[in-house]
Amino acid sequence: MAAKGKDLSQQLEELISSLQEQGILTDYFDDIKELQDEINPRFVDEIITIFLRVAEDYRAELTRNLSEPDVNYPEVNKLAIRFKSSSTR
Incomplete structure (x- = not known):
């Protein structure tokens, strides 16, 4: 089960990176994400x-x-x- 969670986390990080490279997500997303705890x-x-x-x-x-x-x-x-x-x- 942990392997699947890691795969999903990795997929999410790759998606976020891709969206940032395309300019869809900006640095504001990182700022908001840092507020999550x-x-x-x-x-x-x-x-x-x-x-x-x-x-x-x-x-x-x-x-x-x-x-x-x-x-x-x-x-x-x-x-x-x-x-x-x-x-x-």
């Missing part, structure tokens, strides 16, 4: 879950605004900027 081992999972929930809210709001017959582009721009900034904190 024995007291809160699911910290990264929780942060990602919160981000995905917020991202879905922004996506739905953008879709709703863009579906209006008379699109309010300043509002769409404001939402897009908020959405983008929420992913770079």
